[in-house]
Each structure stands twice: as structure tokens, then as C-alpha cells.
Amino acid sequence: MKFKVNDVEVFASTGGRPFDKKKPLIIFVHGSGLTHMTWVLQTRYFAFHGYSVLALDLPGHGLSGGQSLKSIEEMADWISEVIEAVGYKEASLVGHSQGCLVIIECAFRHPKKIKTLSLMGGAGAIPMNPELLSLAENNDTKAVDLMMDWAHGPAGHFGGHPVPGLYHINTGGMLAKSRTIKNTLGVDFRACDNYKNGFEAAKKIKIPTLSILASGDKMCPVKEGKKLADLIEGSQVEIIDNCGHMMLLEEADQVLKVLKKFILTNFPVQKN
Amino acid sequence: MTDKKKKSTDPKTYKFDTLSLHAGYQPHKNAGSRQVPIYQTTSYLFDDVDHAAALFNLERGGHIYSRISNPTVAVLEERVAALEGGTAALATSSGMSAIFLTVMTLCEAGDHLVVSSQLYGGTVNLFRLTLPKFGIKCTFVKPRDTQGFKKAIQKNTKGIFGELVGNPGNELMDMPEVAKIAHDAGIPLMIDATYQTPYLCKPIDHGADIVVHSLTKWMAGHGSSMAGILVEGGKFDWMQNDKFPTMTTPYEGYHGLSFAEEFGPTAFTMKARAEGMRDFGPCLSPQNAWNVLQGIETLSVRMQKHCSNAEKMVEYLLSNESVAWVSHPSVPDHPDHELAKKLLPNGKGSMIAFGIHGGKEAGEAFINNVKLASHLANVGDTRTLVIHPASSTHSQMDEATLKFAGLSQDMIRLSVGIEDFEDIRNDFEAGFRAARKPRLVSNQ
Ligand SMILES: Cc1ncc(COP(=O)(O)O)c(C=O)c1O
Numbered sequence: 249m250k251f252k253v254n255d256v257e258v259f260a261s262t263g264g265r266p267f268d269k270k271k272p273l274i275i276f277v278h279g280s281g282l283t284h285m286t287w288v289l290q291t292r293y294f295a296f297h298g299y300s301v302l303a304l305d306l307p308g309h310g311l312s313g314g315q316s317l318k319s320i321e322e323m324a325d326w327i328s329e330v331i332e333a334v335g336y337k338e339a340s341l342v343g344h345s346q347g348c349l350v351i352i353e354c355a356f357r358h359p360k361k362i363k364t365l366s367l368m369g370g371a372g373a374i375p376m377n378p379e380l381l382s383l384a385e386n387n388d389t390k391a392v393d394l395m396m397d398w399a400h401g402p403a404g405h406f407g408g409h410p411v412p413g414l415y416h417i418n419t420g421g422m423l424a425k426s427r428t429i430k431n432t433l434g435v436d437f438r439a440c441d442n443y444k445n446g447f448e449a450a451k452k453i454k455i456p457t458l459s460i461l462a463s464g465d466k467m468c469p470v471k472e473g474k475k476l477a478d479l480i481e482g483s484q485v486e487i488i489d490n491c492g493h494m495m496l497l498e499e500a501d502q503v504l505k506v507l508k509k510f511i512l513t514n515f516p517v518q519k520n
Numbered sequence: 521m522t523d524k525k526k527k528s529t530d531p532k533t534y535k536f537d538t539l540s541l542h543a544g545y546q547p548h549k550n551a552g553s554r555q556v557p558i559y560q561t562t563s564y565l566f567d568d569v570d571h572a573a574a575l576f577n578l579e580r581g582g583h584i585y586s587r588i589s590n591p592t593v594a595v596l597e598e599r600v601a602a603l604e605g606g607t608a609a610l611a612t613s614s615g616m617s618a619i620f621l622t623v624m625t626l627c628e629a630g631d632h633l634v635v636s637s638q639l640y641g642g643t644v645n646l647f648r649l650t651l652p653k654f655g656i657k658c659t660f661v662k663p664r665d666t667q668g669f670k671k672a673i674q675k676n677t678k679g680i681f682g683e684l685v686g687n688p689g690n691e692l693m694d695m696p697e698v699a700k701i702a703h704d705a706g707i708p709l710m711i712d713a714t715y716q717t718p719y720l721c722k723p724i725d726h727g728a729d730i731v732v733h734s735l736t737k738w739m740a741g742h743g744s745s746m747a748g749i750l751v752e753g754g755k756f757d758w759m760q761n762d763k764f765p766t767m768t769t770p771y772e773g774y775h776g777l778s779f780a781e782e783f784g785p786t787a788f789t790m791k792a793r794a795e796g797m798r799d800f801g802p803c804l805s806p807q808n809a810w811n812v813l814q815g816i817e818t819l820s821v822r823m824q825k826h827c828s829n830a831e832k833m834v835e836y837l838l839s840n841e842s843v844a845w846v847s848h849p850s851v852p853d854h855p856d857h858e859l860a861k862k863l864l865p866n867g868k869g870s871m872i873a874f875g876i877h878g879g880k881e882a883g884e885a886f887i888n889n890v891k892l893a894s895h896l897a898n899v900g901d902t903r904t905l906v907i908h909p910a911s912s913t914h915s916q917m918d919e920a921t922l923k924f925a926g927l928s929q930d931m932i933r934l935s936v937g938i939e940d941f942e943d944i945r946n947d948f949e950a951g952f953r954a955a956r957k958p959r960l961v962s963n964q
Contacts, residue, residue: 264577264777285784292579311759311781379529390529397531405534407598408546410581412589413793414608414786415544415601417533422607422754422785490548500581 249302250311253326253333259311260284260302260330263295267302272517273336275327276303279345279369280440281384281395281424281433283310286344289410289500290507298517304330309432310423316435320346320443324353331361340515342366342507344496345468346440349374352476356449364514365457366507369465369493371472372446372479381437387430395433396421401464401492410500420494450479456514457483460506462491462499484510536603536719540819544598558810559591577775578782578794588797592806596813600739600749603718603816604731607754608789610797611747611809615714615734616642617802618748622710622732624800625792627678628766629655634672634679636663636693638686638926640734641913643712647681663693664855670701678763681710684721684863687899688873688909688933689926690847692856695863699727706761714738714900719823720866724753730788737900738870740815741822745808750792754785767791822902825938827867832941833934837874842882842952844875844930870937871899875930882955883908883932889954892939892947904937904944 249262261284274294276287284291284303295301306323308316317323327350331339340363341351348370355362383391396417397405409416424433457480461473470487477483486506491499534542545556564583566572574580583589593611601609612618623646627633635647637660647658661668663686673680680702682693695711702709708729713721717738723731733739735747758767758780767787770776774794779787797803815822830848837846849860850868860868876882886908887895893904897913907913910929914922922928937944 261781264775264782283784288782289579289581292577293574296573296577296579310784383529390531393531393533394529397533400533403546403548406542406546407544407602408549408595409598411786411790412581412583412591412594413597413601413610413789414581415598415606418601418605419607419754419785426755426785504580 251333253329256307256314257312258307258330258333259305261287261291263291263301263303265295265301267334268300269335271298271300272515273300273302273331273334273339274511274515275330275339275341276301277327277341277343277347277350278304278306278309279347280436281309281392281429282420283423283426285310285423286420286496290342290496290504293504293508294511302330302334308435309427316431317439318435319439320349320353321357321445323350323439324357327351327354328358328361337361338363340364340366340511342368343370344368345370345493346374346436349440349443349446352446352449352453353443355453355455356445359452359454362455364455364511365453366460366510367458367473367476368460368496368503369462369468369473370459370476371468372450372476373443374440374468376437376441381441384437385430385434387428387434389425389429391429391433392421392424395424398466399493401462401490401498403464403490404492404494404498409497416494416497420497446476447479450476453480456510458506458510459483459485460488460495460503461485462488462493462495464491465493465495467493537820539599539602541817543602544595556592556595556810556813558806560806561590562586578777578790586806587801587803588793590803590806590809593804593809596804596809596816597749599813599816600718600733600735601751603819604751605718605722605724605753606731606751608786609749609751610789610792611735611749611804613748613802613804614746615712615732615736615748616646617800618732618734618750619643619646619712621792621796621800621802622730622750623651623656625788625796626708626764627656630676631656632674632677633658633681634669634677635660636682636686637661638663638689638691639683639712640687640714663691666694666697666701669698673701673705673707677705677707679708679710681712683712683715684723685715685849685869685871686926687715687871688931690849690854690871690873691926692849692859692863694859695723695726695728702729703727706763708756715869715871716864717819717823719820720827720864720869724751726863729753729756735812737898738823738826739819740812741818741900741902742811742815743898743901743903745811747804747808747812750789752786752789756788758787822938823867826870826936829938829941829944830868830870830872830936833872833936833944836945836948837872840952842877842955844877847873870935872934872936873931874934875928876932876955878930878955880910880929883930884911886932886951886955887911890947890951892943893934893951899935901935902938904939905935907933909933
């Protein structure tokens, strides 16, 4: 569906069901240079089970208008504006990679609006490899190829997509190349590299939080994810074996199972 | 940049030969079976009602019924998508059904396609005679007439379809230019790359949006199994105009789903499977998918041998006194030689057409007297295949019709195999000897 935030058109997938304001809202926030499409194996479940779902395209990404936001802080405020723009007071947030930085910062800045956080492949800080950052800022497609290489675990490199016929690495690559790389990936990587408030924000978070980490994640290793989770009061950690950073596709079913349990317990649909 | 530095920025994603053997399959999810198992089953257990509903709603990936998808077939699909540089693929029971499904996923009654005139005969029949029955009309354009493709585009045109190297005339289509023409008009380019395989050319790299194959041919190589596939490039923006409503608006044919919104770079394949496989059902058997996978494991070594044998054959034919002309893109005076060098850097393929002195009778005598080369109506077998179209596949045609189809009485079509070249040459020597004395030999 399309709607406007600060006069700029935003696209969000509603998971294949009409957006219904009577249902609790879950917002999915994608990683650097990617789009709403990365969430297809998680969003549809919630949309078909009593929730309103928005898998967003960040400004300047995917099918959304506007320019890419330059800092994690701006993105965090933008998420809060999205919640208001669609007529809600509160939401649960799910993020992947850069999306984790965004939702932690959002919960820190707008604590009343955010009910739960689900962090996939998250960390308190994501300092960028300088070569990767420079390739992305110089609009070099090699940045995408490198990201796809590092983002997939050893098993993910072979494929074996849960949806028959899809090939992971090329699909992810095509998403990241769908707009001008320096304006999406380049801006996002720089925003990640600049962001320093993750650990401080984590200490202030008092809402139920789940961290899903993957044993073969080279971009946000388990150790980093745990370091962040340790700072969040009562947070829950689940580790997925034999899987890389793109866990939401590589091991979509396992991710959905853990996420489902967490959301249904901590952000249940109220039965009338 | 020092070598060391350069190394650190090179992606280590697997390359072509490795993908041919491994893409799409994880042994640890299949009882550790090193070889891809053949899932000889029609249907798959649901964990519970929630799981069943989730699969039908496309909430989760997985298999329901083998007409729609099958785990062995899915390995083949991913492998070919990986080799072609595509986002997704859908395997079918034959090359023809892959082409039919592609068209039916793209078009509705009232739509129009611009099509190259040099296509496999079965495909010509589909476009010329069968699709009009479904209300889909086509305009044929000669493959070398690049601007002709542009001129033929109408308001209701939904795509351009062609083969990179037309059969049997070996005329090349300027794929990158035609892709630009298609994209300027907001429509996709579809390429049948059966004759090239991704080892020789990846059409997606040159602007194609959908690639189809008859896997029956070089991809399988062994000539044992029928199979086809469509591969999606993932770059085409279906939402840029209102030409493709069944892709971009809530589609009644599938629970109000908007394929382009929901699946983006894999939308076409998702629709072809969800709608096309469900309603037309040309599914590939797991056994045949497995057979094709065996062939693909050795694709690059076979293609190298096919191409090197073809080059030796071209050289041999060019210096043979019984041969009137030779058509192969590797020949420097072939009209598309330069374009072939650009688009087919790894080899120009193993299909050769040549004219034999003595016309139809000599052609028949040649065919009757080769013993190693197989006389049959197929291409892309590991074995060398020959046919004389004027006395077989096209025997009902008169001189003028033959000419229009790019054929002649003296033409022999040859699909060069991977036997020892000496043996193929010796066999051809016998054929040419007989062709020089046609009557005497055919009376034997
Ligand atoms: C170029 C080309 N495309 C498509 C086909 C049809 O494929 P199949 O025979 O697998 O249906 C053929 C068959 O000869 C072919 O040569």
C-alpha cells in the first residue's frame, strides 16, 4: 500500500491482506540497500493471523519516494512518523541488520510507541569495512556482490531457497541493484558506520526484546549480537545454526517459528 | 592496487563450474545424501492445518503437490537460475511448454507480441497458428532487422521474443539493441537460449528479462529426457506502466495477490507457477529433472568440446570440395561474425549448416551413408546429429517456401557432438564420397 509521510510517498507491503486499523500493527524494517521484499517469508504469516503488517521500503528505497535518510536517528524518527501516519499510537517492530539499529534507536527515542523489538542479525554498532563502504559510495556493483557474499552463510551460498525455484544470492543482489547503489547502499552503509548510540540506547530499553542470531553470520557475528542483548533487560536470544546473516531467507521457517512464538506471547491479538 | 588488496574485495561467491555441480542443493538437509535425491512423490504431508493454510497462502515456502513444485525439480530450477544469473526459475515438461507458459503468464487475449522470424519450427507454429486461437497475435521480424522490432511494436504489444542465433540460418539477433528497444517501450525481452546454454551466453547480462530453454538439448546433453525451463532476470519493472495488470493489481486469479508488489524480482516466476502450473500443469517429472541435473554437472566441459569440435568441423568443411557453403558464426565472413564475437566469447555453438554440391540428391546420399552421425530430428545431443531438412522435416515445402524459411535443397544441418573428431571426419568422408556418386550409392 502507498501512503504519505511528510508529503513523501511511502510504499509498504501489507503481507497480502488489506490493512486493517483494528488489528495490532507490526512494522518490518529492512537492512542496508534492501527492500520490503526481504520479509516475504515472515510478513504474510502475521497478515493472515490477525495482525496489520507493514513491511516498509525506507525513503529512496524499493518503491518508496524521496531521498534516503542519512542517519539511523532520522530513520528512527521516521518510523515513529510512519506509525502516526497510518493512524496508530503503537506498534511492534522487527528489524534486520541496519533495521535493528533503527528500531533500537526508535524504541529509545519513542519508548511509549514501541511495544516489542525483534532484532535479526543485529548488533549495537555496525562499523563498515572501509573498502565495502567506499565501493558502495562510488556506485560500484561490486559492493552488492560483496555484500551478498558476506551476507550468506556457507550453506546459503549453495542455495536451497525455501520457496521452490528462487535463487537467494541473485534475488538479494537484484533487490540491492534495483535503485542507484550509491543513493541506497552507499547512504545506508555510511549511516550504519556513523551510528554510535546503540549500546546506550539498549540500556534504556524496557520492552520485550528478542534477538535472533545466526551461527555463521559474518556481518553481525553472534558475539556482537550477544553483547547487545546482554545490555537489554530480560532480552531473549535465539541462535540459528548453519546459517548466515540473511537468516530471514536462508532459514525462513526457523526464523518465523521463533518470531511467531515471541510475538504471539508478547504482543498478542486481543480476542473480543 | 596490490594483488593482496585486490583479493580482499573480490566476492567469493561460487563460479560457473562450481554452481553447475552444487547450486540449489544442501546435502545436510537431505539425510547427507551427496547426490540429489529423486523425490518420487505426488504430495507432501502438512504438519497441521496452520501449516497447510500457510503453504496455500504463500506465507511460507514449501511443497504441496508435485504439479506445482517438487524438491528434485526445485534443485534443477535453482541451479539453472544460478547459472543464468537469474533470480528464479520454473522447470517444465518440455521446452515448448516453457515457451507456452511464458507467453500465457505474460499475455491475455487481445495482446500482441513481436517475434523473430528465425525460430525453432515448433515455436513458429505456436506463435503463428496456435496463439491466435487464444486471441494473442504476433508480428514476425527478421532477426537482423533490429529497427524492424521497434516498428512492429503496437499499443497492445506485451513483449519481444527471439532466439539469439536463429535456426537453421544461423542469423544473430542484436540482443542488447533489441533489449533497449523493448525497454524503451516498457515491455520485456524473452530469449530462447537453448542453443547457447549459459556457458556460451547469459542473455540476462545482455538485457533479456526472461530466458527459456529446451533442457532436452545441450543442457541435459544425453538426449534421454524431455525438459524445459523459464528463468527470470529480475530487473524488469512490471509497475512502470499499466500494461501488466495481472502482475501489478490485486489479481482475482490468485486470492487478490499483487505478484509484482509482493515478489518483485521473482514475480513472473511466482505467477507462472501459482497460476500456470496450477491451471495448465506441464510439470517436469522428478526423474527427468534428475537426469537433466546429471547433464548440467558437466555442462562446461561438454560445451568446450562441442565448440572445439564444431570449429574443427567448420575448418574441414570449408576446405572440402563437396561443400558449396558453410554457415557458422565463427566463420569470418559470416554476416554476424563481429556480433557473435561480442555475445559468444566462449564459443559460437555447435550448430552448423552447410550446402552440399549436387543439391537434394547429394544431400540424401550423404545422410544415407554416414554411419557414426545419427540421422534424427533433434539437436544438442552429445552424439553428432545430421539431418537434410529438404527431404525430412521440411519435405512438404516447395522451393519458394523453403527459401522463405531460410532453407535450401542442398542444406544439411549438423549438430556437432563430442566424439573424437577424427572419427566424425572419417564418417563425413564416407558421406561425401557417396554424395559425389549419388545414384550409384543409393542403388546399393
Ligand atoms: C531452440 C528450441 N527451442 C525450443 C524447442 C522445443 O523444446 P522441446 O522439444 O524440449 O519441447 C526446441 C526443440 O528442438 C528448440 O530447438
